[in-house]
Amino acid sequence: MTDKTMTADEVVARLHSGMTLGIGGWGSRRKPMALVRALLRSDLTDLTVVSYGGPDVGMLAAAGRIRKLVAAFVTLDSIPLEPHYRAARESGAFELMEVDEGMFMWGLRAAANRLPFLPVRAGIGSDVMRVNPGLRTVTSPYDDGETFVAMPALRLDAALVHVNRADRLGNGQYLGPDPYFDDLFCEAADAAYVSCERIVDTAELTKEAPPQSLLVKRLSVTGVVEAPGGAHFTPCAPDHGRDEAFQRLYATTPWAEFAERFLAGDEEAYRSAVRNWQEEQG
Amino acid sequence: MDVSRRDVPRMDVRRSEYCVIACAEAWRDAGEILASPMGLIPSVGARLARLTFAPDLLLTDGEAMLVRPDGTPEGWLPYRQHLALVSGGRRHVMMGASQIDRYGNQNISCVGDWARPKRQLLGVRGAPINTLNNPTSYWIPRHSRRVFVEKVDMVCGVGYDRVAEHPGTARFHRIPRVVSDLGVFDFATPDRSMRLASLHPGVSVEQVREATGFELTVPDEVPSTREPTPDELRLIREVIDPADTRLREVSS
Numbered sequence: 001m002t003d004k005t006m007t008a009d010e011v012v013a014r015l016h017s018g019m020t021l022g023i024g025g026w027g028s029r030r031k032p033m034a035l036v037r038a039l040l041r042s043d044l045t046d047l048t049v050v051s052y053g054g055p056d057v058g059m060l061a062a063a064g065r066i067r068k069l070v071a072a073f074v075t076l077d078s079i080p081l082e083p084h085y086r087a088a089r090e091s092g093a094f095e096l097m098e099v100d101e102g103m104f105m106w107g108l109r110a111a112a113n114r115l116p117f118l119p120v121r122a123g124i125g126s127d128v129m130r131v132n133p134g135l136r137t138v139t140s141p142y143d144d145g146e147t148f149v150a151m152p153a154l155r156l157d158a159a160l161v162h163v164n165r166a167d168r169l170g171n172g173q174y175l176g177p178d179p180y181f182d183d184l185f186c187e188a189a190d191a192a193y194v195s196c197e198r199i200v201d202t203a204e205l206t207k208e209a210p211p212q213s214l215l216v217k218r219l220s221v222t223g224v225v226e227a228p229g230g231a232h233f234t235p236c237a238p239d240h241g242r243d244e245a246f247q248r249l250y251a252t253t254p255w256a257e258f259a260e261r262f263l264a265g266d267e268e269a270y271r272s273a274v275r276n277w278q279e280e281q282g
Numbered sequence: 283m284d285v286s287r288r289d290v291p292r293m294d295v296r297r298s299e300y301c302v303i304a305c306a307e308a309w310r311d312a313g314e315i316l317a318s319p320m321g322l323i324p325s326v327g328a329r330l331a332r333l334t335f336a337p338d339l340l341l342t343d344g345e346a347m348l349v350r351p352d353g354t355p356e357g358w359l360p361y362r363q364h365l366a367l368v369s370g371g372r373r374h375v376m377m378g379a380s381q382i383d384r385y386g387n388q389n390i391s392c393v394g395d396w397a398r399p400k401r402q403l404l405g406v407r408g409a410p411i412n413t414l415n416n417p418t419s420y421w422i423p424r425h426s427r428r429v430f431v432e433k434v435d436m437v438c439g440v441g442y443d444r445v446a447e448h449p450g451t452a453r454f455h456r457i458p459r460v461v462s463d464l465g466v467f468d469f470a471t472p473d474r475s476m477r478l479a480s481l482h483p484g485v486s487v488e489q490v491r492e493a494t495g496f497e498l499t500v501p502d503e504v505p506s507t508r509e510p511t512p513d514e515l516r517l518i519r520e521v522i523d524p525a526d527t528r529l530r531e532v533s534s
Contacts, residue, residue, distance in 0.1 A: 026361060053405075073405030080404060089392070089402035098391065102365045102411035121369065122411030124451045125440040131396050146450045177346035178360040 003168045006223045008038035008267060011193045014223070015039070015158055018067075020048040022108070022154070022189055024161030024182035025234065028054040028076040028242060030174075032162035032195050034230035034267050036060065040259075041266070050154050052104065052181070053085065054234060055250065061088035062255040068095040070154060072104050078244060079251050099128055099151070107154035108181060111188035119148035159189035162231045163215060164239055165205060166196040170221030171214060173205050176237035179215050186220040195225040197239045229271060245281065246274060295515065297463060298323065298532040300482040300507045301423075302518055304461045306331040307508075308376060308419045314338040316348075316359075316367060318375035322527045324421045324461075328376075329522045330514060351522070368408065371454055373416040376461075377409060381434040382420060384475045384496040386457040388413075388439030396436050409438035414445075417456045423531040425462035427495040442474035463532045464490050466507055471499050480507045 012035075015021070025031035036056045046067045051057050053074030060066050062084035074085040088094065099107070106118040119138050122128075124147065129135055138150040161182040164175040172194045174182070186192035194216055205214060230236075233243035233250065250258060262273045305327030309317050317328040317339045329351050332339040340357070342364075343349045348357030359367065367373055380403050381389040388409060394400030412418045418439060422429050437444065445452035459479065460467040466480045477499040478490060483506050491498065510518070518528075 071405060073407045075404055081402070086402040089399055092398040098396075098406055100406055100410040101408040102368065105362065105365055120411075121414050121451060121454075124410075124414060125437070125444040125448050126406070126410040126413075127391075127396070127437040128406055128410055131436070144450070147448065148451065177358075180361060184362075 001169055004170045004218075004221060004224045005168050005199065006225060008034050008195065008225050008227060009041070011035060011160075011223050011225060012038045012042045012044065014191065015044055017044050018046045019157040020050060020155070022156035022159040022185040023049060023051040023056045024159065024180060024185045025054060025056070025231070026052045026178070026180045027073070028078070028234045028247065029178075030162055030176065030180060030182075030231050030236050031056045031234040032160040032230065033232055033234060034162070034227035035160045035193060035195050035225065037263060037267060037270060039065070040263055050156060052101070053082070055082065055247070058082040058084035061085050061093065063259070064093070066094045068097065070097040070099065070104070072099055072101040076247055076251060078242065079247065083251050084255055098131055099123070100126075103128070103149065103151045104154070105181060105184070106151045108184045108188045110151065110153035111155040112184055115153060117150040117152050120151045121148055123149040123151075154188060156185065156189035157191070159185040159192040160195075161185055161192070161216065162195045162227070162236065164197050164236060165200050166194050166216075166224050167202040167205060168199060168224060169202065170194060170216070170218035170224050171202065171205060172196065172216030172221065173209060173213050174215045175209060175213060175239070176235075183215050183217075183220075186216050189220075191222040192216070192220050193223040193225065194221050195227040195230045197228050197230065197236060199224065199226045227267065232274065246277070249277070295483070295510060297482060297484065297534040298528040299510055299515065299518055301461060301463060301532050302327045302330060302528060303510050303514065304459075304466045304480070304482070304507050305376060305421060306334075308459050308461070309336045309339055309374060312336055312339060312374050314340070314372075316340045316342070316373040318342070318373055319421075320375070320377050321421050321423070322531050323423065324376040326518060326523045326528055330517055333517055333522070334514060365408070365411070368411055368415050371416045374419065374458070375412050375416060376419045376421050377412065377439065379420045379422055379429065379439070381429055381431045382422065382460065383431055383434050383441060384498070385441035385443040386420075386439070386460070386469060386476065387434050387437045387441035387444060388420060389434035389436045391436040391438050393435055406436070406438040410440065413440040413455060413457070414452055415454050417458050419458050420460045422460065422462040425464040425490070425493045427493060430494040430496065432496045442469055446474075464493060467498075475499060477501070478504055480505045482507045
């Protein structure tokens with residue numbers, strides 16, 4: 001059995017500029033932020049990012065690492081508009097494939113199932129078709145003869161997700177209310193990297209939690225990173241909620257200033273900078 | 283006689299409360315489906331409908347749980363199941379709109395040229411899949427010419443003129459109503475363009491015309507949005523929204 005534990009920096013060392021990266025979570029919820037921070041420490045760039053977008057997209061956009069984004073939205077949830085994403089879009093900083101939330105899911109499912117596309121009743125009649133001239137439609141071969149969008153597979157070079165627990169082999173467990181699409185991101189990727197709040201023994205995983213909390217299977221995982229608070233400032237229920245105060249700080253501080261104070265060092269430096277800021281706030 | 287009703291003093295009904303009633307009415311006779319309200323007043327409206335005339339409605343906690351109005355979980359609906367439920371059609375969503383046109387095309391993606399927007403907004407989110415699969419209504423807390431426009435910059439939610447070009451794919455398309463702080467609107471016209479269906483008390487037709495950037499169909503006689511019953515007022519004020527969150531969207 002292979003021990004797949006590694007550091008966030010070792011994950012990033014396996015990635016390359018120009019790759020297509022899927023990032024799990026949803027909006028500002030359970031985002032693999034420790035892995036994103038590691039990515040920001042590297043010189044990786046020219047990325048195609050596939051994400052139900054939150055601050056992961058905002059930070060990578062602010063740092064100029066995105067060549068192309070595939071998304072249905074980018075939001076901080078409690079702050080509806082992601083300021084850095086907005087700024088990047090309004091300055092035409094990168095290419096965008098804007099698709100519907102459902103189309104996005106079917107794109108991942110197609111990739112996970114090794115299908116070139118899946119038909120979906122979404123997009124037709126909307127400007128998603130206008131802004132993605134490459135999207136094709138498909139006609140049902142059965143009597144109904146209906147037309148659907150042939151949502152192309154969103155195949156990923158690598159996926160980054162964050163869960164509550166994992167073992168050293170890559171079995172990942174979520175303990176919150178929603179799995180989001182993290183298993184699907186891993187299955188749609190050639191290599192998947194799972195960060196977690198805590199690495200535990202395999203037997204520990206199902207000691208108190210039900211078996212269906214075992215979301216990610218080790219056969220689709222390449223690396224496991226122990227990253228307590230690794231979703232910060234997004235929530236990782238029930239381990240921690242969203243750090244709303246810090247998210248507000250992120251959303252209202254000029255990027256260069258925020259990056260200098262919080263992202264200049266490693267993950268330990270980040271945690272200590274956050275603690276210092278929190279102490280300043282009283 | 284219902285004793286509790288006697289205890290409710292007959293206070294003036296506020297505009298925000300007419301908006302709650304107008305939103306709640308979207309789910310009348312909806313049956314056993316999911317109500318997906320987006321925004322504060324639609325959320326109050328959906329819970330009001332569930333507690334009164336639409337008791338079979340399902341509601342979420344805004345995350346992955348289906349809950350009773352008192353918050354008791356009764357089911358699980360993570361995003362992956364929610365998206366499948368949308369496709370299955372057993373849902374009536376009330377979305378917001380940054381722009382909406384006379385045929386009900388809705389935009390929440392961006393203002394200006396999509397390639398390099400003047401103002402980036404949320405993105406299309408689920409508007410395309412919603413509008414093609416389940417009834418989709420809209421809630422607009424500030425009725426103005428910036429929202430009610432001749433032509434939206436990016437069609438996210440699909441309107442009636444667009445679906446006319448795709449009758450097969452769009453066979454489940456329906457926009458039951460648009461509710462704003464001024465009135466209720468529908469598409470019960472021969473060309474499925476927007477019609478003024480009711481005015482909230484205190485609002486004039488001229489006010490609506492002035493705040494609308496396209497030609498509205500206005501019937502000869504425009505009804506008023508209905509009054510809340512004393513019990514509905516009590517539920518809104520004391521049970522569902524005692525913190526007056528509705529005033530954050532409509533200030534009166």
